[in-house]
Amino acid sequence: MANENELLTELTDSEYKYGFTSDIEQEYAPKGLSEDTVRFISQKKNEPEFLLEFRLKAYRHWLTMKDPQWQNVNFPTIDFQDIIYYAAPKKKQELQSLDEVDPELLKTFEKLGIPLSEQKMLAGVAVDAVFDSVSVATTFKDKLAEKGIVFCSFSEAVHSHPELIKKYLGSVVPYTDNFYAALNSAVFSDGSFCYIPKGVRCPMELSTYFRINAKNTGQFERTLIIADDESYVSYLEGCTAPMRDENQLHAAVVELVAHEKAEIKYSTVQNWYPGDKNGVGGIYNFVTKRGICKGISSKISWTQVETGSAITWKYPSVVLQGDNSVGEFYSVAVTNNFQQADTGTKMIHTGKNTRSRIVSKGISAGKSQNSYRGLVKVLKKAENARNFSQCDSLLMGDTCGAHTFPYLEIGNSSSVVEHEATTSKINEDILFYCNQRGISQEDAVALIVNGYCKEVLNQLPMEFAVEAQKLLAISLEGSVG
């Protein structure tokens, strides 16, 4: 017992590794939200008329909405007038090379280990680094441009490819979708845009690092990925945020569109500041992620490793519209201390012979609450749809909770839907077996947890898998059930 307690103390005392802030001059929008704020953001970003209109429509709709109450997470009511909706590093003149980038900024990236500099380019990752809402430097652009791939910041895309933005923005997640999506549509700051033309296989993993830096700034990212016919793209999103005492809101929207025979693989490693061991501070991560398999035989796959944030509340979903399309969702959600997670997925089968697979692994420790909430909906016309869901929960300690809320709504007889869920703690026999062979309690737990999550971690691209494994180890150090 003593040993367990020691380990628990050790764990709760471990400081957040990425907790630091950098001092860079920032430009702020006035605090609070009004039509003027929306206009201010739009004007700052020099946006075309249609986008401003989109924002205003969303804002007006948002005013008519109430914040949702059905979730299985608790937090004090958010005062939306107490948030700064826009913060950007002050514009300097156009940058010619990386040397001109603010050294402070580079240092921050260095600490995060983003391969931004020349040598690190060997890592083979093109990075569109988002630093508090504005894209600062982009690499590998030429290489991608050669293939006709557009990979740039959202605000850049607004100017270079307005027709694509106009066509696809809000086509998967309309601004009427939900409270936070409406909010995001009104005030989104920046994000990434990606377009893969017909028949192109993206030669590298695309990745973006989001960081929330300025105090009291809600970050409202907007990501839009379009894969045209027979194309393929693997997109990586990773997040770390510095330590803060006040809660910060992050309400992003991610939209994926896969056309005929296209495939999009979207991977996330989320490690935002989870709050300290007393549950003070931490990020509120309320994200709307949705993809649509528009064309026949298209495929969208979500993989997520969620270890951070005080509250994680998101359901990366797939609308399987094209016949024979495939949707996948692999998730590992780890909660510790006072973290709360309500995450899962929605698979909406509307096309014939569509298939989906859900693998969700929840791990709760400390005083945290971890929920899986998923919907599998098979419409009447979605003949021969197939779904398999598996959601397992692992409990460490007797003060945490694991919850499962699967919704299965099946409307025809030719479809087969299976769901299974288990909840248990780490098997003592297995621990004993490891101990017996000289593996310490902590290493044994790490080993077992890694094995437990392997199915999901295997889906991650190589460099992410390593990071995710490290994250798991850090998040669960010593929490022996």
Added chain:
Amino acid sequence: MSVDSFVQNFKNTFETAQKALNGSSKFYPNVVRANAFESFLKSGIPTTKNEEWKYVNLFPFFSIDFQFSASQVISNEFAIFIKDSIESINPDVALVLVNGKILPQLCKNLDSYEGKILGLDQYYNEHPDEFTTLFHSLQLSPNTIFENVSTALSFDGFVVQYDKNVVTEKPLFLLNFIDTTNNHIVIPTRYIVKAEKLSQASIIEQTLTFGPNTSLSIATSEVFVDEQANVTIVKLQNDKKESIVLDSMSIAQKSSSTVTSTTVSYGSSLIRNNHRAVHNGSNVHTNMFGLAIAQDKQVIDNHTEIDHATAHCSSTESYKHILSDSSTVVFNGKVYVREQAQKTNAYQSNKTILLSDTATINSKPQLEIFADDVKCSHGATCGGIDEEAIFYLRSRGISTKDAMSMLTLAFAEDVIMKIENESVRTRIEEDFLTLLSNRTK
């Protein structure tokens, strides 16, 4: 007519009854009734915005002009219906309710029965302290709105009491006859089962509607099972199509007790079951089994909840559904494991066969676990009949029709086999095959 008229009729009925109380409104059971009445007025009829009623829109079902008062006279035809029905069920012991009231002259062998039947008010007069700990005491979950209706109008409610060490030999048949000859009618029924230490009992419940109009049975029961007692409850919901059933059952179990509830639903146009069990002691076991066979436009909604509040307990739940035509079945199985309920073993399974493309199943198994040293699992499947199994049987010279019946019956048998009473079991099997052959033609 509308939902408002239902609420209005309910209000009038209750107020009339209230006036007839002659100043006994301070009488404890009446206080509880008055509170329940207020609670229902506050909540009203749930809409689909209520998460617990998300998949069932009650409003079309309540568009009928339901009356709360039944005629006191039993017509000849109705009497014959009752007599014939009892004869065909052929129970050893039967408690017969006619329009919600116990009719002693129709009851069978109750005098020699090991259990005692007492009116609610009578029970209160005899054991006031005990009564307050029982009646309407089980914390009702938010989805059990209609419990308040039957509690408020529980003037004819009763208690089935099994004293310490009483072991009953024969099951008690609880037969509720409803006469709808004159109008659409609401019959609230309310009863308590109290099984004391080491007792054993078995109850079989059935509602039978007579007449051309629609009956709405709002039944609420509380089952208290003391240490080492064993109670079996079978609910046979096979009433005719012109009926609606809203059934709530809350079970409270003490140490080392076992409760097995089996619900078989294939009648009525709408059936909603709220079955709930709370554990209070160690080594408690709860079994909940259910079978629903839905046809035409039937709606069958099974909500279950097992609340593991104490350590070293277990529960097994198995619900099977067979859907055809444009029927809808809803399943919501909640399993709570509280922080102190270590070493809990909870198992839930929910399987569905869809025989048509217009039927809909909405399944929501729900596990909420706050303790770590537990084993909890649930599984849910939906699909059509396995083509390969059909092929296997066809290749052995069995017709498609027979093969279908064979496979679906085998699927249902899992639940049917849990019923101990052979005559009930046989009847379900027979009805099942008739339903099936009507379908496959």
